[in-house]
Amino acid sequence: MTATASIEFSVTPSTNRRSEEDRAKILANPGFGVNFSDHMVGIDWSVDLGWHNARVQPYGPLSLDPACSVLHYAQEIFEGLKAYRHADGSVWAFRPQANAARMQRSAERLALPPLPEAEFLESIRQLIMVDKDWVPSAPETSLYLRPFTIASERFLGVRAAQKASYYVIASPAGAYFPKGVAPVSIWVSEHYTRAARGGTGAAKCGGNYSASLLPQQEAYKHGCSQVLFLDAVDGTYLEELGGMNLFLVRKDGSLLTPSLTGSILEGVTRDSLIQLAKDQGRVVEERQITLEEVQVGMNNGEIAEAFACGTAAVITPICSIKGKGFVAGRDDAPAGELTMSLRKALTDIQYGRAGDPHGWMMRLA
Ligand SMILES: *Cc1c(COP(=O)(O)O)cnc(C)c1O
Numbered sequence: 632m633t634a635t636a637s638i639e640f641s642v643t644p645s646t647n648r649r650s651e652e653d654r655a656k657i658l659a660n661p662g663f664g665v666n667f668s669d670h671m672v673g674i675d676w677s678v679d680l681g682w683h684n685a686r687v688q689p690y691g692p693l694s695l696d697p698a699c700s701v702l703h704y705a706q707e708i709f710e711g712l713k714a715y716r717h718a719d720g721s722v723w724a725f726r727p728q729a730n731a732a733r734m735q736r737s738a739e740r741l742a743l744p745p746l747p748e749a750e751f752l753e754s755i756r757q758l759i760m761v762d763k764d765w766v767p768s769a770p771e772t773s774l775y776l777r778p779f780t781i782a783s784e785r786f787l788g789v790r791a792a793q794k795a796s797y798y799v800i801a802s803p804a805g806a807y808f809p810k811g812v813a814p815v816s817i818w819v820s821e822h823y824t825r826a827a828r829g830g831t832g833a834a835k836c837g838g839n840y841s842a843s844l845l846p847q848q849e850a851y852k853h854g855c856s857q858v859l860f861l862d863a864v865d866g867t868y869l870e871e872l873g874g875m876n877l878f879l880v881r882k883d884g885s886l887l888t889p890s891l892t893g894s895i896l897e898g899v900t901r902d903s904l905i906q907l908a909k910d911q912g913r914v915v916e917e918r919q920i921t922l923e924e925v926q927v928g929m930n931n932g933e934i935a936e937a938f939a940c941g942t943a944a945v946i947t948p949i950c951s952i953k954g955k956g957f958v959a960g961r962d963d964a965p966a967g968e969l970t971m972s973l974r975k976a977l978t979d980i981q982y983g984r985a986g987d988p989h990g991w992m993m994r995l996a
Pocket residue numbers: 711835839871872873874875876896897898899900901940941942943
């Protein structure tokens with residue numbers, strides 16, 4: 632059961648809403664992360680008052696004191712989930728409780744206040760209530776929801792901020808693969824790691840992403856679209872991509888994915904795919920996987936498919952994994968069969984085209 636939110640949201644409607652025509656134009660070709668709906672949610676927090684001032688307000692710039700600690704010490708966390716429109720017009724979120732719980736874990740690691748699940752879920756409901764027309768209806772489109780919390784206290788001292796603010800913004804998202812799902816090549820970073828033992832790798836925080844941008848540029852230089860990080864201790868085991876988890880499919884149809892070591896982000900998509908594969912009676916092994924095992928396996932056929940997963944792209948097939956002095960797989964390899972069938976199984980649930988045996992969907996409007 633989900634508790635009801637104990638704080639009331641005030642609603643200040645935008646006086647500057649986009650016209651139906653402008654919105655339709657945007658929704659016809661939304662891209663990703665470039666357009667935003669008419670409203671946003673804000674909730675403030677302070678040591679004295681706890682969470683307060685919950686509100687739906689017009690989307691617009693924040694006014695921040697230049698000394699607030701998010702700008703200096705990156706005390707920030709975020710989430711990413713989607714609102715899906717079903718054929719009957721209703722709007723649904725996929726496992727938002729999992730995002731709420733993860734955001735609480737991220738908050739704890741970054742010494743930010745955890746937002747209770749009920750308030751997290753209510754914040755999303757409130758935003759959809761005013762901006763539900765921003766949820767597109769074309770196939771594979773969605774309204775991407777981005778909750779985030781920042782340390783907003785004006786103070787340059789290095790300690791956990793005593794003031795923070797939580798926001799939710801919403802961005803219509805087009806189909807991730809408008810021309811059909813295309814496999815990508817992945818570059819294994821030799822020098823850079825994403826997350827250290829005891830670091831913030833398991834938390835969804837902006838700092839992890841800023842540390843991944845330079846290695847990502849390195850991947851581009853090698854003709855790859857994403858970077859794959861190895862563990863920071865031995866540089867031997869696969870961890871994950873900059874923003875997606877990794878799966879391998881063996882030729883016997885079993886799956887293999889790096890175990891959660893504390894430096895890997897626990898993806899909701901990862902967890903859901905493990906469940907769906909197990910529902911199909913497949914073996915899913917979560918363990919440490921060496922890069923060498925993947926190099927050998929992708930070239931001798933023991934590993935038949937590879938894919939990355941996350942909320943934005945759901946599943947991205949991987950055709951080849953490259954690094955200094957090696958290539959595993961082939962650039963012209965097609966998307967794997969199981970890769971694509973898992974992608975379909977998950978998106979069918981998300982878009983209401985299939986039953987929801989695990990009760991993953993939550994109606995928003
Ligand atoms: C968000 C994220 C993922 C994917 O998580 P989902 O819940 O499946 O979207 C994977 N890795 C990193 C580093 C992430 O930030």
